[in-house]
Amino acid sequence: KKTSLVVVRSDGSLNLNTGSSAGARRLDQLVTNAVAVSASLLSTSSTSLAVLIHELLLYEALREGLEEEMDRDNRVCVMGEDVGHYGGSYKVTRGLADKFGDLRVLDTPIAENAFTGMGIGAAMTGLRPIVEGMNMGFLLLAFNQISNNCGMLHYTSGGQFTIPIVIRGPGGVGRQLGAEHSQRLESYFQSIPGIQMVACSTPYNAKGLMKAAIRSENPVILFEHVLLYNLKERIPDEEYICNLEEAEMVRPGEHITILTYSRMRYHVMQAAKTLVNKGYDPEVIDIRSLKPFDLHTIGNSVKKTHRVLIVEECMRTGGIGASLTAAINENFIDYLDAPIVCLSSQDVPTPYAGTLEEFTIVQPAQIVTAVEQLCQ
């Protein structure tokens, strides 16, 4: 199964070592809808494609990426709560403990501070651990380890130690999980120097980012979303990785640049359908790389459309959107025809009641209204 490596750039162009041009055309079409596709909709003609693909769910894509890297490099190991015998609370590590054994897929006790620290210590010696937080919010207990040891040891040791660790887990607002289980930690971690942060949103980029994060010599925090694990998509059989620092062009357009990431991508695409019907042509970019921002792709887009809307699930105060607004204003103020609008979640603990929870996060209707106002 392992042939050549495919690196897909955000503009859809490919860097294939081998492979046909038919494959290149196929991979251009990025699947964006969040609805799981039923088996009957799978056409039989898909098997006659020049490029071999297979369909899977996002959590399976994560697992595939993880398994391939663990096969490839003995130093890769996974530690977290219930990742081993239980198979992972979101099934990302299902089957891996049987295949790789207890020393490579480690069930930890409920001690985030300790096992995150242990992962970092192991990384200092050259192992490549992947630390899973059962919910990203639990990693707040390991904040000291992530900030001081993970982020800073490369610097304070004058370059002696690298920390090739991946810290991953699901976060974001789910379905009435309550305030403590609906946290978005990207805004808390974004100031930590020395780490990279990426957010996956499709099975395709989930697998690609997982592999890239494991191969990176820098510590990477991979943000997954609780509600996206069952997304279905067709991805190539051939091995590929995604670039950690690049944003993904979801829908090219002319009128306005909409920057988003993780689950909000789907709210944006839903709003985009409505907007297209109303005659607008939004350009949608999934920024993917939360730290550092891909100002190259974003900048090119701003220079084209001159209007920016940021849609995120972070809180308004001190969120990713706030930093992104500042970064775009600093760098591209001359190209903006209107102030940047940032739609974020409300600055409240996520309530339990369903209706209230809906009001907390950005909904497609708000996105449509914001675009209409910006494009006046």
Add this chain to the structure above:
Amino acid sequence: MALSHLSSTRSNRLLRPLAAAASSLCRPISTSTEPLVIETSIPFTPHKCEPPSRSVETNPQELLTFFRDMATMRRMEIAADSLYKAKLIRGFCHLYDGQEAVCVGMEASINKKDCIITAYRDHCTFLGRGGTLLEIFSELMGRQGGCSKGKGGSMHFYKKESGFYGGHGIVGAQVPLGCGLAFAQKYNKDENVTFALYGDGAANQGQLFEALNISALWDLPIILVCENNHYGMGTAEWRAAKSPSYYKRGDYVPGLKVDGMDVLAVKQACKFAKEHVLKNGPIILEMDTYRYHGHSMSDPGSTYRTRDEISGVRQERDPIERVRKLVLGHDLATEKELKDIEKEIRKEVDEAIAKAKVSPMPEPSELFTNVYVKGFGTEVFHS
């Protein structure tokens, strides 16, 4: 720290009455490796294990190495004190004088493939792991020749090739890191061990017990060493810990209480611990030691303890004096020779300081290096 440069061909020496053990004429400073068995000052106190014997095997060369190493460390720390007061060292500076026996005894029982990780009182531990005086003083003064290129400071000394993993400022955070090092050793089937050092203050950190639980569960080759100098900054141990028997607090994990001012006891305990953990999983060593300085240079060290206490410990338990007495008592060197060694050390330290003082500060561009690993894409995006 070799004695290789000491000549053993002195001719004019006063004959002294023969000591019982010496069967030949009095010799100059001994480089002999003839085994010598010395009893530790007090027996070990065990917790859920059989303590090692009080009789420690050593030899004259080793004892003299101990003397030299500890005297160098002592001199280095005193010099750092003066440099701090002269405002050449800034920020936080935590001095280790009084505790030298712990790191010297530990080094004598292990190799450089074993890992050591400690907190911020790390100057002497770094020296013991093979660091040089110049590197130390350069780092303390923030120069580019420092072991962390001037970017770490007093609390961030590391030496990867000698298995020294730092150097950590946040109390207790180094213990889970240490368990990670031990995990990697087990993963790689190394047959090496990790010593994770922490203080009596850090012994109350939750993450320590979390890490201990995981280490015991997974049988990791880790030795937790509590350097109990009886004061967590300004708070005495009995005011901070309900149970100050730190060697017992592992509960299901065996422990050993050691006289941390006796370098031979430390050596014996660490040797015992290394053998133990390779077979049986974690162990806790409590080193009963003392620091003469305050917690750091901003702490006079006399508001929470009496000067009598400090001078009392200095008189009765000083680790260097103990070795000096042993050396003189077994006729391994004369007092003059030991004083000469100390003079030599003083000169070495002064030279290193002088060299470090004139060495350059880091280049401004160094501000941005080593944030990310070079060549991994992110440096391209730095604005």
